[in-house]
Amino acid sequence: MSKILIAFYSRNGSTEALAKAVAEGAQAAGAEVRLRRARELVSEEVMKAAPGWLENARRMNAAYEAPTTADAEWADGIILGTPTRFGSVTSELKAWIDGLGGLWAKGALNGKAGSAFSSTSTAHGGNEATILGLYPPLAHLGLVIVPPGYADPVMYAAGTPYGATSISGQNATPPTDADLAAARFQGRRVAEVAAVLAPLRG
Known part of the structure; x- marks a missing residue:
């Protein structure tokens, strides 16, 4: 059994839905899961401008x-889960990642499993770029990057080999069943790999 942290940011609920599916997949593999949402960095006045x-x-x-x-x-x-913001990770999630410097300095995250997923509102809004943009921080922190790849048939129907994705459109359409299946597989895969890696960290 492994312990999995899913740290995500979501604004309209699409990334939240993917995060919950990732959690379900990890739990199905026997993992203990913590689901956490990064907090806003802007004022409520700024937030009110977006319905x-x-x-x-x-x-x-x-x-x-x-x-x-x-x-x-x-x-x-x-x-890690995030919507795209101009083709990149949200500042809310990145701020939390940037706060992990103390753990990096003592090598506390070395050898743990790491992965990422994303959502966007447009078909070519940067899902893959955003996931790939999270790989360097995972590598700097010493995590072993675990993409879903095409290791399960569900990955041929949705998502990317880099991580689960969804496209919400302008009406905040929820992730499809295929999107959620890809997210569940990603959670299961990471949980299984994390369980193998854990004893190797000493």
């Missing part, structure tokens, strides 16, 4: 704790 942002933030912040460095140290595997 639904403030309301969704309040709902999700009530449902999920914020990720901490203690969560990262606890975990055998860390899976």
